[in-house]
Amino acid sequence: MNELNFHISPILTFFLNEGVPFETIRLILMLPIIATLIAFLRQVVGIKAFGIYTPLLVTFAFLATNGIKYGIVIFVVIILIGMLMRIALKSFRLLYLPRVAIMLTIVALSILVMLVIGGSLKRTGLASVSIFPILIMITLVEKFIAVQIEKGDRAAILLATETLIISILGFYLASWEALIQFIASYPWTILFTIPMNIILGKWTGLRFSEYLRFGEIIKRN
Amino acid sequence: MFEFIKKSRGVLGMNSRNLEYIRPLNRTSAKRLADNKLLSKRILKKNDIAVPALISQIKTLEDLDNFDWQKLPDSFVLKPNRGFGGEGIIVIYGRKKNRADAWIKADGSIVTIDDLKNHTRNILDGSYSLSGIPDTAFFEERLKLLKLFKPYAFKGIPDIRIIVFNKMPIMAMLRLPTKESHGKANLAQGAIGVGIDLASGVTTTAVAGKQKIIEYLPGTRLLLSGIKIPYWMDILNLAVRSQEISGLGFLGVDIAIDKERGPVILELNARPGLAIQVANLDGLKWRLKKAAGIKIKTIKKGIRVGMDLFGGEIEEELEEISGKKVIGTVEKVKLIGKDGKEIEVEAKIDTGADWSSIDNELAKQLGFTQTIDEFEKLKMPYEDLKNLDKEKRWAIYKNIPDIASTIPVKSSNGYTYRPMINVEFIMDNVTTSTKITLIDRSHMQYSMIIGKVNLKKFLIDSSK
CATH class of the missing domain: 2.40.70.10 (Acid Proteases)
Known part of the structure; x- marks a missing residue:
């Protein structure tokens, strides 16, 4: 049953024998690690992104697409369309939900067009991306619009960029062969993310970004 | 490097603000009061604190249908009750001549009853409220700009943000609306923040937006330091009293000065931002730590101690300038x-x-x-x-x-x-x-x- 060529903890061997695919186990065990990474980036580094849920989902969407480059392309296209649509819909003065519904429609159709173009250019990798990661990323639109309304275009683009960066980091972390092997051998170690998050949750120091933001104050005092 | 980290302890960061100040000091009920502008207006007014007068409110779509737009005065402000960051606010300066259904905004553009209806509908829908919950829209008196501030403010009214903690004023800044901020006194939107010396009520250093340190009002030769804020003692008194009334242990009070009425409280903030530190070029944390250890019984004493502990930088600066x-x-x-x-x-x-x-x-x-x-x-x-x-x-x-x-x-x-x-x-x-x-x-x-x-x-x- 174990066609993987590295050591696997007995408990995981048991799971595999029960028919749970290794890919699924890997994703589930990586989830707390990526979540902790996002928490760390927020509390200690100061990268905000769209909360914890969105970058986590986008990371998994990247993991589920065939290669990260298509994931990034889809992400950027969604954000660009979201921005353009906001400008286009501005003069209509629509209420929030209908406006988001129109945006989702346009984004969905654009992705369809993109897949067709990808197919015609023999980019079969793009055309065969499964529907779920695409759907996950389309939900980005609502997050993006909400931030645009609350905090303006610049903040929305900044947060979208941060989300993209975190998701790319998360993707490479979860694809890191050595980490996968380590987790497969010692799955219990993921429980260490809990004390790590307790420490992060009590962390009152300045964030790295705040050292930059308040640098002038610190220098002058 | 080590020195830099050591010095940075005087600065308040997001983590510390949330965990050590907002969480333990601002209880849910007090936060709810601050987030609800109509409620805080009512409670402050009950305690004889000056607030902008409420003209009328719209709670439901039915209210909206039955609303008599003609009875609105010539100038007013339309606001979302749970709005934040100055979003969703429309300021009306006067009626459009020869038209019964239109007013004029700060930038001279025309606003019709239909525009106001649409905006109100968006407010009711929760487009401007925290986490998008359905909201109430209300109309309030438009405050008139003080002559002193006229050259400094772009199409809007400047306000004074004061951080209050333990019955003491801790730090203050003057916020000037700019073109970038679309006439809103919000730093995140590009307004100018000017630090104020607590002891004298005189402005010191300034920041444009969230980071850029400036000396002059952009595009002019108007010095931003040295502006003496009128009614300074009254303003500090209002700020500290509003803390007592609201029960917010860590509070950001926004106070505007009306040409006729003097200082009025615009808003209470349960989660005041950190940019005030950049405007003052000083950290909040050391001040909060210092203030925490002092027992303050009366408002008067709190103001006095706050002024003495955290004010007075002006004097040294004056000495630097004049050499005297x-x-x-x-x-x-x-x-x-x-x-x-x-x-x-x-x-x-x-x-x-x-x-x-x-x-x-x-x-x-x-x-x-x-x-x-x-x-x-x-x-x-x-x-x-x-x-x-x-x-x-x-x-x-x-x-x-x-x-x-x-x-x-x-x-x-x-x-x-x-x-x-x-x-x-x-x-x-x-x-x-x-x-x-x-x-x-x-x-x-x-x-x-x-x-x-x-x-x-x-x-x-x-x-x-």
């Missing part, structure tokens, strides 16, 4: 007499006197007994001396030990000539070597006065 020391009307002075004898006294600063003088007794203690005794022994009447020329007069006195000169002095029983001697004195770390008059000040409170000739290196702050 700032002194009060009474200062400690160290006199150096004969044979290096030192005596410390309190001296009255008197810009009405030309020369400085000390009491005879004090002069004797400084070792000039002989000078005084021999001067008195001569007993020269003023009338005789007055008509002598300088040299002849000096001839009479020049043999008295230590005498430097004589001077006519006016007192209650007419003019007399008094002796002058050379002494050195040290005031506020400045050593002055000067001639000084010896007179009888035994009936006066201060045994020394310092006159104009010795005040050239100082500026006098009469409130000190």
